[in-house]
Every structure is written in C-alpha cells, then in structure tokens.
Amino acid sequence: MHFPDELRYSSDHEWVRRDGSRIRMGITDYAQDALGDIVFIQLPDVGAVVATGTAFSEVESTKSVSDVYAPVAGTVVAVNEKLIDEPQCLNEDPYGEGWICLIEPQDADEMTGLLDSDAYRALVDE
Amino acid sequence: MPLPRSPLHDQHEALGAKIVPFGGWEMPLSYPEGTLAEHRACRSGAVVFDVSHLGTVRVTGAGAFATLQRSFTNDLGRITPGRAQYTHLLDDADASVLDDIIVWWADEETFDVMPNASNTAGVLEALRLEAMPEAGSTEALDVTSSRAILAVQGPEARRMLGQIWPDAAAVNRFNVVDLRWHDVACRVAGTGYTGEDGVEVAVPSEAAPALWQALLSAGIIPAGLGARDTLRLEAGLPLHGHELGPGITPLQAGLGWVVAWDKPNFRGRKALDAERQAGVARKLRAILAESRRPPRAGQAVLHDGAIVGELTSGNYSPTLECGIALGFLVPGIEIGNTVEIDQRGQLVPARVVKPPFVHRPT
Numbered sequence: 001m002h003f004p005d006e007l008r009y010s011s012d013h014e015w016v017r018r019d020g021s022r023i024r025m026g027i028t029d030y031a032q033d034a035l036g037d038i039v040f041i042q043l044p045d046v047g048a049v050v051a052t053g054t055a056f057s058e059v060e061s062t063k064s065v066s067d068v069y070a071p072v073a074g075t076v077v078a079v080n081e082k083l084i085d086e087p088q089c090l091n092e093d094p095y096g097e098g099w100i101c102l103i104e105p106q107d108a109d110e111m112t113g114l115l116d117s118d119a120y121r122a123l124v125d126e
Numbered sequence: 127m128p129l130p131r132s133p134l135h136d137q138h139e140a141l142g143a144k145i146v147p148f149g150g151w152e153m154p155l156s157y158p159e160g161t162l163a164e165h166r167a168c169r170s171g172a173v174v175f176d177v178s179h180l181g182t183v184r185v186t187g188a189g190a191f192a193t194l195q196r197s198f199t200n201d202l203g204r205i206t207p208g209r210a211q212y213t214h215l216l217d218d219a220d221a222s223v224l225d226d227i228i229v230w231w232a233d234e235e236t237f238d239v240m241p242n243a244s245n246t247a248g249v250l251e252a253l254r255l256e257a258m259p260e261a262g263s264t265e266a267l268d269v270t271s272s273r274a275i276l277a278v279q280g281p282e283a284r285r286m287l288g289q290i291w292p293d294a295a296a297v298n299r300f301n302v303v304d305l306r307w308h309d310v311a312c313r314v315a316g317t318g319y320t321g322e323d324g325v326e327v328a329v330p331s332e333a334a335p336a337l338w339q340a341l342l343s344a345g346i347i348p349a350g351l352g353a354r355d356t357l358r359l360e361a362g363l364p365l366h367g368h369e370l371g372p373g374i375t376p377l378q379a380g381l382g383w384v385v386a387w388d389k390p391n392f393r394g395r396k397a398l399d400a401e402r403q404a405g406v407a408r409k410l411r412a413i414l415a416e417s418r419r420p421p422r423a424g425q426a427v428l429h430d431g432a433i434v435g436e437l438t439s440g441n442y443s444p445t446l447e448c449g450i451a452l453g454f455l456v457p458g459i460e461i462g463n464t465v466e467i468d469q470r471g472q473l474v475p476a477r478v479v480k481p482p483f484v485h486r487p488t
Binding site: 060091 | 352
C-alpha cells in the first residue's frame with residue numbers, strides 16, 4: 001500500500017495536500033482498498049462551511065457505504081465532478097485523479113497537526 | 127471457535143483474496159481484480175466460484191423420496207433421477223421459508239439436498255421430523271465437510287471447461303451426472319446462481335485444489351462471493367436471509383411455482399393454504415433506480431409520498447450501470463409504477479420492473 005511522504009493523513013483515512021492557499025483532499029489507498037470497488041460518490045456541496053471531522057461526503061462500494069470527513073475546517077471551494085461518472089478513479093488513483101475536493105482552510109496551519117506518512121502507516125498496520 | 131474454511135482456503139490466500147466471514151464460514155469476498163471485474167467476466171466469459179459453504183445433506187434409502195416429498199414444497203414426481211430441482215422447506219406453523227434448496231437427485235435412492243450454509247442443521251432436523259418410516263428406511267447425513275463445490279459460470283463456461291473436462295461441460299441444464307475427473311469421483315449438475323449458463327461440481331475435498339488449479343489454468347477467472355451477489359441480484363434471484371426467511375412465504379416472494387399444490391401434503395401446507403385464500407399482504411418486486419447510487423436493504427420505498435414497502439437487497443448493477451433492488455411492496459404497486467427509494471434521506475426516483483434485470487443472451 002502506498003502513502004506518499006508529501007501528504008498528511010487523518011485517522012479517518014483522508015489525505016490532504018497543500019495546493020496554494022487551499023487544501024486538496026481525498027481518501028487514502030488503505031480506505032479505497034478496504035471499501036472495494038467504489039461505484040458512487042455523494043460529493044460535498046461547493047460553498048459548504050465545514051468543521052474538522054464533519055461528515056461531508058459519502059462513498060459507496062458494492063459492499064458498503066462510508067462517510068468521508070472534513071480533515072480540516074474551512075469552506076469547500078471546488079469538487080471533482082469527474083467522480084460522478086467515474087467513481088472508479090477513487091480506487092485507481094486515490095491521490096491523483098481520485099481527489100474529492102478543495103477546501104479553503106480557516107487556519108492554514110491546521111493540516112500540520114495531521115499524521116505524517118510514517119504515523120499513518122503505523123496506524124493502519126495495527 | 128474458528129470458522130470452518132473451504133478446502134480451497136490456501137488457494138484463495140495465494141491469489142490474494144479478501145477473505146470474510148460468510149454464512150458461518152471464512153470465504154473469499156473478492157480477488158485482487160475486484161468485484162466489478164469478476165462480475166463482468168461472468169457476464170462475458172467464464173468464472174469459477176468456490177461455494178463449498180453451501181451444505182450437502184445426503185438423503186438415502188427406500189424412504190428418501192417419500193420423506194423429501196413430505197418435507198419440501200416442490201414435487202420430485204415432476205423430475206426423474208439424474209435431475210435437479212429448486213424447492214423450499216417451510217416452517218410448519220406459518221409457512222415461512224426456512225430454507226431454499228436445490229436437490230440433486232443422483233440415483234433412485236440418493237438425493238443430495240443443498241441448503242444454504244447456515245441452514246444445514248435446520249434442514250437435517252426437519253428431515254428427521256418428517257421421516258416416513260412406512261415408506262422404508264431413510265438416512266440423512268451431513269457430508270458438507272467431505273467435498274468442495276465449484277460453480278463454473280458464464281457464456282464461455284462450457285467451452286472453457288470443455289478444454290480440460292469435456293464430460294462435465296456436457297452436463298445439461300438441471301441435469302445431475304456422476305463423472306470422474308482423473309479417477310476422482312465427482313458429481314456435476316447443470317445449476318448455478320448467476321443467471322448465466324454453467325455447471326456446479328462437487329469434488330472430494332482432497333482433490334479440490336487440483337481441479338481448481340486446472341480450471342484457472344484453462345483461463346477461467348476466479349470470482350468471489352461479492353460478484354456472486356451482484357450477479358444473482360441482476361438475475362432477480364432471491365437470497366435466503368433477505369428475500370426469504372422468517373415471516374416470508376413462497377407466495378409473498380412470488381415463488382408460487384415452487385409449491386406443488388397437487389401433492390397430498392407437505393410441511394407448512396395448512397398455513398400456506400390459508401394465505402393463498404386470504405391473499406398476500408405484500409409482494410416481492412424488482413426495482414430499477416435512476417441513479418447509480420446503490421440501494422441498500424432496509425431502505426424505505428415510497429409512492430405518492432407514502433411508504434409502500436422496504437428493500438431486502440440492493441446494489442449497483444455493473445451491467446446496467448445503475449442501482450437495482452428487490453423489496454417487498456404492498457399489493458397495489460404494480461410493474462411499471464414509479465416509486466422513490468429513500469437513500470439516506472435522498473429520494474431517488476425508481477421504477478417497478480419485471481425481473482430479471484439482466485437477461486441471459488439467447
């Protein structure tokens with residue numbers, strides 16, 4: 001399983017990456033593998049103001065439904081609409097084509113409090 | 127206590143399968159290619175499922191036929207030795223479907239009764255209660271642990287199986303034949319649970335890994351129980367514990383054809399007769415959603431704003447690329463009616479359709 005060093009991770013299995021003043025997020029390789037084939041995503045609403053840990057999106061695989069939580073507090077400013085018709089991108093390229101949304105964070109430094117790749121790997125290896 | 131494992135457990139692990147508890151067994155949910163790829167392979171080519179978790183109760187003796195006739199709803203008099211039949215075991219008190227079963231009638235006095243994994247003990251118990259000593263002795267033995275069952279399914283199943291075992295590939299739909307595979311005695315039936323053509327092979331446990339490997343070497347793709355579930359749902363086939371079970375009768379499930387009303391008696395007949403007279407309070411329906419969001423068991427179905435039923439199974443249809451579901455609806459809702467499914471608070475438009483969702487190509 002792949003957990004790029006340049007990303008930060010939440011214990012709810014989301015990844016984040018700094019993207020200018022914004023934060024790009026998605027679900028981790030571990031999350032997509034545990035879910036199995038993803039066939040549907042309810043994307044977050046653009047403009048939604050979310051607190052850290054808010055369930056703001058849902059992904060469904062052939063076997064289950066799972067909430068996606070906001071990894072940082074802020075405003076959703078863009079979503080990856082490609083996932084509506086091609087949710088398999090979440091499985092095939094979770095850190096690239098499978099990104100879920102861009103968040104304008106309330107506090108640009110909040111993401112530094114998230115797990116680094118070693119800590120996240122240790123979490124999922126437990 | 128650890129859960130029982132298939133004789134093919136090591137093969138599944140070596141392939142990198144996701145292994146999950148299923149019907150009281152540890153079974154492969156999917157292989158690394160994933161449920162969708164396995165599903166599509168079964169619709170376009172050939173796959174093999176390990177379904178060793180199904181039970182086999184071997185019923186033998188001069189009284190076996192009479193005992194099964196009295197225990198189950200369908201009429202074995204409609205078939206002959208060498209054929210298979212789908213049938214139900216009912217609760218005597220309320221005609222609930224305790225189990226749905228395939229019977230392989232191997233020879234005159236030998237029947238392999240194949241219950242769902244977790245219902246094997248209940249079926250054994252019912253057969254003991256319904257034994258007909260006046261018709262001759264009957265022995266019912268759980269032989270599940272002695273064999274594996276491999277289901278080879280798909281439009282290319284017979285052609286590909288024929289490359290390694292022509293006799294097995296020639297077993298026709300709903301036929302049952304005893305065959306040898308490299309001197310190993312096997313029982314092969316033209317049955318399945320995918321809506322595709324194919325056969326199911328009961329092979330002694332110790333020979334199962336070699337047969338499994340031979341099937342994979344012939345290019346047949348391993349498929350897990352996740353794909354088996356989406357395939358049976360597209361085929362509109364009921365699953366015990368969802369569309370059949372406590373409180374659900376064959377008539378509610380639209381399976382009246384499984385009941386031989388002209389038989390003198392069978393377990394649960396009185397209660398089922400009463401329901402037939404009064405009419406069913408709900409009917410199993412097939413529902414096609416407009417969204418690709420997978421409907422799920424337990425979700426409410428609405429019509430004109432009122433709740434008219436509840437889903438018992440639902441998922442994404444890889445073939446139709448939209449949500450499909452089965453559920454019990456009140457009798458007034460008919461094929462062609464539009465309904466809505468409450469999917470976590472979102473009302474998704476859907477339509478009641480005639481099953482199956484996906485037809486076998488002819």
